[in-house]
Amino acid sequence: MKNSLFYAKILLFGEYGIIENSRGLTLPYNTYKGTLQFPSSLSESQLKSNKSLYNFLIYLKKIELPSRFKLNLKSLEKDIENGMFFDSNIPQGYGVGSSGALVAAIFDKYSGHKVSPDTISKNDLKDLKIIFGKMESFFHGKSSGIDPLICYMNIPLLIQPDAEVDKAKISENNEGKGAVFLINSGIPGETEPMVKIFFEKLKNDGFRKTLKEEFIKYNNECIDSFLNKDMKSFFKSLKHLSSWALNNFTPMIPSDFLKIWEKGISSNTYYLKLCGSGGGGYILGFTEDYETTQELLKDYNKEIVYRF
Template sequence: MTNPLFYAKILLFGEYGIIEDSQGLTLPYSFYKGTLKFSDNQSDFEKKSNESLQKYSDYLSTLELPKDFKIDVDAFKKDIEKGLFFDSNIPQGYGVGSSGALVAAIFEKYSFIKYIPESISKIQLKDLKKVFGELESYFHGKSSGIDPLICYMNLPILIENKESVDKVSIPKEEAGKGAIFLIDSGSVGETGPMVQIFFEKLKNEGFRKTLKEEFIKYNNACIDSFLNKEMTPFFKNLKNLSKWAYVHFKPMIPTNLYNAWKNGIDTNAYYLKLCGSGGGGYILGFAKDYEKAEKMLEGFNKEVIYRF
């Protein structure tokens, strides 16, 4: 059997808010993917990946995981000696879950108990998210476990709050004029420093207040209206969300997108928001008329991820 592919993920809504108990909505994104493979004579990429896996396996040796989610670290280490590496085209620092896919692939291959994602209960999801948080914290210092969970499940996931997640159905794509799309900022974003900025901002009582009373309200309303396919309230809340981010998340917005971000709000042709922690990588765009938005965003590399 060939090793399964693990897709990237896109956090459609909930960036930073999920740290403060907002809802989140995240989808698998099959354009980018990764899989564990063996190589005899390794290229530089394969060698580097193999060395990284070696270091990661040492970290796994130190973890005390719950018995239902234990990993066969010995088998993993033996395979690393045989030339195991992670063959992935998921860009790092772009907010699409490069480390999440790696963690999901390792768990799928080396966990003692094998799970069928479609059959996993809501309670198991909660436990799995916690375990994935521990497994991924090696890469980011602290992880919610959401990214590996999405990559592992390969299903849309609704983050209900800090503790609870559930599988969810998103409206079927249609060949309409509207689109959700990614814009490549052209630079890499580092999660750590961006999250640090956010925590600094949280020390300010005024920021905490507006985050809870405005950002989380708009964010949750966007998720609700999107899942119910109510596009008028969806775009109304999206505009508020984009405006709020332009004012309060400015350090996280790549500088080459400031003007485009504001232009979208002023013309109502499209709205932009962060995709993950920001600072670089991808930015998310939403437009009722994608052709019009595309012309206005000429010069930027764009990828459509959903049509409506």
């Protein structure tokens, strides 16, 4: 059986803010990928994946999807009984869409409604986001649907307020001194506990006020200047965003990374932000001079996502 590949994703901007109606910007990350497969004999990890698919099937039987997006659950159940598993090298708990890719793969294979990135309408994008949110909630307790959507479409997406989603124009670029990069924290994060911390913080009027007046403002400024290639304005807003996160998202930042987070801000060499919900996994970095940044962060495992 030959199935489609589904790639990881990077949420450049919008973590947590999307919950409060901020904008978001996300792009595919083709270093990691996954696909549904049938094995000749199940290994221990493949058996674990197969059992996870069965638990997911039980959940899918309980939720309602619009009729045109209905999944063929009988066919899915038969394939699971025949040993189907999700063959993936996407690291779990690292904020790059491991569950999103799985949801996208299931939808692609078992939904009767197919869409093309080239011809998809804004209404379909919005509907898919809602449907994927319902499906991925099995893994995280609550999901915006953004991760599966970007994994399914495999194109950059701009998330607008009120759940509107547009295709984003980000030119492919493998050259330049600047870079968007990932730092591996070495420990997986768990989305649900981090989201619970965020909702607890939202109960504080002061936090809610600064989130709306500062965090969302800097987040949206970063998106606009990045898309417009105004890098001077971009890094100015990014410094504010990174500083705000250091002061307000401390529980979501692995403690071993607080010093290098502050070092980037004070040196103006690079700026860090959360990659997804935080708590572990990857940390996202931005720099105008990757060579210098690489030397400053030589003791950390890094991966380049995008050059500019």
